[in-house]
Amino acid sequence: MTRVDDPMFGAQHARARLLVVDDQPLNIRLLHQVFQADHQVFVATSGEDALAFCGAQLPDLILLDVVMPGLDGYAVCRRLKLDPRTCEIPVVFVTSQVDSTEEEVGLAAGAVDFIAKSASANVMRARVNTLITLKRQTDLLRSLAQLDGLTGLANRRHFDTKLDAEWRRGIRSGSPLALILIDIDYFKNFNDCYGHPAGDACLQQVAKCLQGGFTRSPDLVARYGGEEFVCVLPDTPLAGADAKAQSLETAIRALGIPHEKSEVPGGIVTISLGVAVAIPTTRGNHADLIVGADRSLYLAKNAGRAQVKTLQI
Numbered sequence: 516m517t518r519v520d521d522p523m524f525g526a527q528h529a530r531a532r533l534l535v536v537d538d539q540p541l542n543i544r545l546l547h548q549v550f551q552a553d554h555q556v557f558v559a560t561s562g563e564d565a566l567a568f569c570g571a572q573l574p575d576l577i578l579l580d581v582v583m584p585g586l587d588g589y590a591v592c593r594r595l596k597l598d599p600r601t602c603e604i605p606v607v608f609v610t611s612q613v614d615s616t617e618e619e620v621g622l623a624a625g626a627v628d629f630i631a632k633s634a635s636a637n638v639m640r641a642r643v644n645t646l647i648t649l650k651r652q653t654d655l656l657r658s659l660a661q662l663d664g665l666t667g668l669a670n671r672r673h674f675d676t677k678l679d680a681e682w683r684r685g686i687r688s689g690s691p692l693a694l695i696l697i698d699i700d701y702f703k704n705f706n707d708c709y710g711h712p713a714g715d716a717c718l719q720q721v722a723k724c725l726q727g728g729f730t731r732s733p734d735l736v737a738r739y740g741g742e743e744f745v746c747v748l749p750d751t752p753l754a755g756a757d758a759k760a761q762s763l764e765t766a767i768r769a770l771g772i773p774h775e776k777s778e779v780p781g782g783i784v785t786i787s788l789g790v791a792v793a794i795p796t797t798r799g800n801h802a803d804l805i806v807g808a809d810r811s812l813y814l815a816k817n818a819g820r821a822q823v824k825t826l827q828i
């Protein structure tokens with residue numbers, strides 16, 4: 516999760532991860548010398564190795580030789596651009612002689628720039644540093660566009676995209692997809708009693724606690740709107756989602772945030788949780804899951820709030 520106060524924000528000049536791909540050891544050594552002081556340099560000596568490297572870890576930028584035995588630079592670039600995981604990595608072709616036909620083919624394959632092997636070290640560094648700065652700014656904007664400004668959780672747009680993607684993935688895998696819809700009990704009363712700044716602080720505290728309840732990377736916690744939160748749990752059957760929801764209810768209760776205008780006994784902030792689980796199908800829709808979780812949440816509220824209700828769709 517990237518937050519505005521994240522160290523990432525000031526990391527414009529931190530060492531980037533450069534992948535140098537060239538079949539000639541001499542060229543690799545030269546590029547390594549140019550960039551090693553400023554960046555972390557990784558090397559691959561073939562197109563196949565380069566793709567394998569990117570499959571395991573993502574570099575910030577790739578310096579790619581055009582002429583190589585096996586997969587040449589253009590083919591490598593095209594493949595990287597077709598894969599959603601690697602398509603955002605800037606690719607720079609390093610060529611012995613840049614002619615306009617070659618440049619056209621390279622740009623059409625998805626490269627951002629060309630550098631001549633004969634260019635000076637300073638020119639190479641300057642061009643690469645500019646591209647890395649642009650890449651980082653783009654990454655930052657993209658992550659901010661997915662965040663809720665107040666809580667730092669994923670926002671509604673990110674949740675919608677994630678739920679849709681997980682529904683489609685579930686259709687292929689046949690594994691259950693769970694949704695937990697969460698509402699802070701009597702939150703309007705909280706705001707009326709303590710004021711909106713205290714309400715915001717409460718939302719932030721609850722958000723942080725909910726986020727802390729998830730350690731599996733495929734899970735997502737998002738702010739759904741107002742005082743509502745939502746969790747997406749791929750590959751999770753009803754029993755697992757129910758247990759997770761119960762533990763979240765306990766964790767928020769344990770925060771002990773005073774709420775004297777709550778009608779739940781105890782005078783502290785509590786949450787109601789609605790769980791729905793479905794095996795995604797092509798006949799159904801991910802909206803079914805939201806409707807189901809909404810129904811569970813309604814039942815939890817009707818039964819006196821501060822509790823979990825579940826539904827298997």
Ligand SMILES: [Mg+2]
Pocket residue numbers: 537538539580581582583
């Ligand atoms: Mg070569």
